[in-house]
Amino acid sequence: MLTMLARLLKALNAESSPWALAWAFVLGMFMGLTPLFSLHNIFILFFALSFRINLTGFILAFAVFSGIAYLLDPMFNFIGESLLAASSLEGLWVTLYEIPLARLFQYNQTITLGSFVFCVLFAPIWLLLSHRLILMYRGRVMVWFGKLRLVQIVKSTKFFAAYERVSGLRGGY
Amino acid sequence: MKNIIRWPGLIAFLVIVVGVAVVIRMFAGPLLKGGLEYGLTYANGAEVNIEQAVVRWSPFSLTLQGIEVTDPDQPELNRVQAMRAHAEFNPWDALIGRVHIHELELSGVAMGVERASPGRVRADYQRESDPIDWQQILADLNIDIPSLDEVLARSEIRTPELVTRIEQDFEQHRTQIETARENLPSRERIDGYRERMAEITETRPRTPQELVALRERLDELKSDIRADRNHVQTFVSTSEQAVQVMREDLTALREAPSRDLARIRQLLSFDQDSMSELSGVLFGPRVEQWSRYAFMAFDVIGPMLQRAEDQEQRPNRWHGRYIDFDRQSRPTFLVDRAGISIRIQDVDVMTSWQNITWQHDRIDGAPTTFEASSSATQWWNELRFDGEFALSELRGFSGHQNWRVRGVNLMEQSLLDQEGVSARLLGAVLNSEGRLGVREGRLDGSGLIRMQDVDMRLDGEARWARILSDVISQVNAFDMNLSVDGPMGQPALRLRSDLDNQLQQLLTSALRQEADAQLSSVRADLEQQVAGITSTWEPRLQQFVGLRDQAREQNGLLEELLSVDGSELSIGEQLEDRLRDSLRRRIGG
Numbered sequence: 001m002l003t004m005l006a007r008l009l010k011a012l013n014a015e016s017s018p019w020a021l022a023w024a025f026v027l028g029m030f031m032g033l034t035p036l037f038s039l040h041n042i043f044i045l046f047f048a049l050s051f052r053i054n055l056t057g058f059i060l061a062f063a064v065f066s067g068i069a070y071l072l073d074p075m076f077n078f079i080g081e082s083l084l085a086a087s088s089l090e091g092l093w094v095t096l097y098e099i100p101l102a103r104l105f106q107y108n109q110t111i112t113l114g115s116f117v118f119c120v121l122f123a124p125i126w127l128l129l130s131h132r133l134i135l136m137y138r139g140r141v142m143v144w145f146g147k148l149r150l151v152q153i154v155k156s157t158k159f160f161a162a163y164e165r166v167s168g169l170r171g172g173y
Numbered sequence: 174m175k176n177i178i179r180w181p182g183l184i185a186f187l188v189i190v191v192g193v194a195v196v197i198r199m200f201a202g203p204l205l206k207g208g209l210e211y212g213l214t215y216a217n218g219a220e221v222n223i224e225q226a227v228v229r230w231s232p233f234s235l236t237l238q239g240i241e242v243t244d245p246d247q248p249e250l251n252r253v254q255a256m257r258a259h260a261e262f263n264p265w266d267a268l269i270g271r272v273h274i275h276e277l278e279l280s281g282v283a284m285g286v287e288r289a290s291p292g293r294v295r296a297d298y299q300r301e302s303d304p305i306d307w308q309q310i311l312a313d314l315n316i317d318i319p320s321l322d323e324v325l326a327r328s329e330i331r332t333p334e335l336v337t338r339i340e341q342d343f344e345q346h347r348t349q350i351e352t353a354r355e356n357l358p359s360r361e362r363i364d365g366y367r368e369r370m371a372e373i374t375e376t377r378p379r380t381p382q383e384l385v386a387l388r389e390r391l392d393e394l395k396s397d398i399r400a401d402r403n404h405v406q407t408f409v410s411t412s413e414q415a416v417q418v419m420r421e422d423l424t425a426l427r428e429a430p431s432r433d434l435a436r437i438r439q440l441l442s443f444d445q446d447s448m449s450e451l452s453g454v455l456f457g458p459r460v461e462q463w464s465r466y467a468f469m470a471f472d473v474i475g476p477m478l479q480r481a482e483d484q485e486q487r488p489n490r491w492h493g494r495y496i497d498f499d500r501q502s503r504p505t506f507l508v509d510r511a512g513i514s515i516r517i518q519d520v521d522v523m524t525s526w527q528n529i530t531w532q533h534d535r536i537d538g539a540p541t542t543f544e545a546s547s548s549a550t551q552w553w554n555e556l557r558f559d560g561e562f563a564l565s566e567l568r569g570f571s572g573h574q575n576w577r578v579r580g581v582n583l584m585e586q587s588l589l590d591q592e593g594v595s596a597r598l599l600g601a602v603l604n605s606e607g608r609l610g611v612r613e614g615r616l617d618g619s620g621l622i623r624m625q626d627v628d629m630r631l632d633g634e635a636r637w638a639r640i641l642s643d644v645i646s647q648v649n650a651f652d653m654n655l656s657v658d659g660p661m662g663q664p665a666l667r668l669r670s671d672l673d674n675q676l677q678q679l680l681t682s683a684l685r686q687e688a689d690a691q692l693s694s695v696r697a698d699l700e701q702q703v704a705g706i707t708s709t710w711e712p713r714l715q716q717f718v719g720l721r722d723q724a725r726e727q728n729g730l731l732e733e734l735l736s737v738d739g740s741e742l743s744i745g746e747q748l749e750d751r752l753r754d755s756l757r758r759r760i761g762g
Binding site for chain 2 (some may be wrong): 035042045046048049050051052055073076077080084085090093094096097100103104106108109110111112114
């Protein structure tokens with residue numbers, strides 16, 4: 001875990017593009033907030049593996065959002081219930097119900113639908129926010145951060161030693 | 174493009190996806206086997222094993238072999254097992270949770286078969302009612318046949334006590350009679366009274382003074398007679414009372430030994446209460462085993478469907494819920510037709526099922542129907558079972574079943590082997606019919622089991638078992654009334670049989686025959702005691718009767734003497750002439 005966090009810091013510190021990291025956070029959010037064993041997550045995994053996004057950021061985002069998902073499940077359930085119970089959408093749901101592929105996506109499952117819709121709506125915001133935060137980190141925070149007494153202490157710890165080791169490696173995805 | 178695509182990642186993804194597809198294609202059978210074992214174990218409440226699952230892709234079919242469903246209440250037994258199950262269905266429908274099987278074949282079905290090793294029972298399994306523990310019932314019956322000595326000890330034989338009491342009474346009466354007899358007038362004394370009375374009545378007084386004197390003599394005589402008559406009457410009364418009491422006592426005494434023996438024999442009879450459950454102990458476990466086949470629909474299939482329905486409807490707040498948009502309300506599980514071949518002895522009995530589902534409301538309320546019929550074989554003349562059931566929101570699990578079996582040849586089998594007693598049914602012919610209903614998941618029904626040409630054997634060390642082993646072979650036919658009540662899957666069976674009455678009567682008869690030899694010596698002893706007193710007192714009673722009769726005769730004589738009145742005395746001719754002249758002068762004639 002320490003090694004993985006060190007890799008993330010390394011990526012943040014310049015070796016990955018801000019968009020690669022931001023997209024990794026978005027895809028990790030999808031996989032973390034929606035039920036893991038869902039068909040759409042295969043596509044998320046496909047995107048994460050096939051495109052040059054930061055895998056470390058993806059995995060960490062997935063882990064963090066998986067924890068957050070437990071807190072947000074009631075809200076996802078409410079969103080899913082509301083959408084599936086909406087009379088204006090009933091025709092769509094009834095049509096999809098007869099399509100096996102749609103059923104495999106578990107669209108009629110309240111939490112699956114609720115969390116997916118939430119992710120779709122929140123993804124652009126989270127993408128831009130992540131990108132902005134990364135740039136801010138690299139431009140201002142990283143310098144100011146390095147001067148902090150706390151960071152000086154951290155640099156003398158095992159964690160920093162791990163970070164130093166990782167810094168010697170190539171890649172950093 | 175080259176900068177965007179991560180080729181190693183893309184290749185790895187494709188390898189993984191293709192690998193997973195290949196694994197599913199190659200290991201679909203084992204994967205399905207594991208999934209089915211897990212799901213069926215949940216539905217059954219105890220371990221379900223499938224020896225092999227074979228998937229055929231076109232047309233898609235699934236064949237299961239060696240299915241064993243553990244009985245959660247008796248994990249060493251299979252509730253049901255089947256050699257082979259085969260079904261064709263649409264895999265895409267199955268993937269989205271809708272299984273529609275047109276034709277299901279199930280063969281080699283058997284129930285209550287011992288497992289190679291006990292199956293695991295789910296920790297959350299809860300039996301709805303305790304099954305009948307026939308072993309405990311046998312222990313609770315505490316069957317005991319009293320020995321003759323025990324019976325004699327508590328039989329309260331009354332003859333000796335009666336002999337003593339009556340002898341005392343006789344002595345008392347004899348004393349009273351003899352006391353009264355001492356006051357009786359002698360014959361000479363009575364003759365004297367007669368002579369004196371004759372003398373008085375034959376005397377002819379000549380003067381009024383003589384007449385008055387004669388009357389005084391008569392009064393004196395009657396006074397003497399009256400005193401003796403009172404003594405005689407006292408004796409008559411005492412002797413009559415004594416004779417009556419002694420006669421009654423002697424009669425009671427003569428009957429006393431018989432009454433005592435009758436009481437002993439009554440105590441030697443077998444306790445009806447202790448026999449009331451014996452037929453249940455002997456045939457209960459066997460009837461339960463037979464009922465597994467007879468009530469398969471409500472004992473196995475119904476409960477599994479109901480548990481599957483419960484599982485489907487179970488809400489889970491953390492996993493959300495699936496919302497059904499099927500406007501055609503198709504059932505998620507439906508078997509249009511099923512042919513289930515049940516193996517009984519070496520004969521396969523074919524049962525035909527229609528509409529197996531737990532969502533009967535979605536097939537317009539059409540019930541699941543089942544029917545099994547078999548013509549004559551070497552094991553039976555006729556077997557017929559039919560019935561139906563349905564699960565609905567309104568009525569819950571409801572249905573009914575009828576059965577009729579004729580001429581079933583029961584082979585040698587163990588009935589009981591516990592508490593040092595073993596019973597075997599060597600052979601019998603069974604006929605049975607009945608009806609079983611189910612309403613809101615609870616069974617209620619009754620039936621008659623008629624056993625003929627019965628040949629049973631019982632062995633055991635207990636005294637009751639030894640006596641029972643002698644009489645049980647005399648039982649040739651009996652009926653058992655079966656009643657069923659309780660939740661599906663765990664129905665409670667109750668047996669009532671005239672076998673209990675037969676055994677009770679036969680045991681009592683055997684017990685009395687065994688005791689008769691000893692009882693005859695008891696009888697001889699009692700009769701000897703009675704004879705001792707009757708031989709002494711019978712002659713005395715006759716003597717008392719004779720004395721009483723004599724006293725009655727004396728009383729008659731004395732009463733006759735006392736009946737003579739003073740006005741009846743005759744007067745002489747001289748006194749008569751003088752009285753006539755005196756009268757004539759007074760009237761001036």
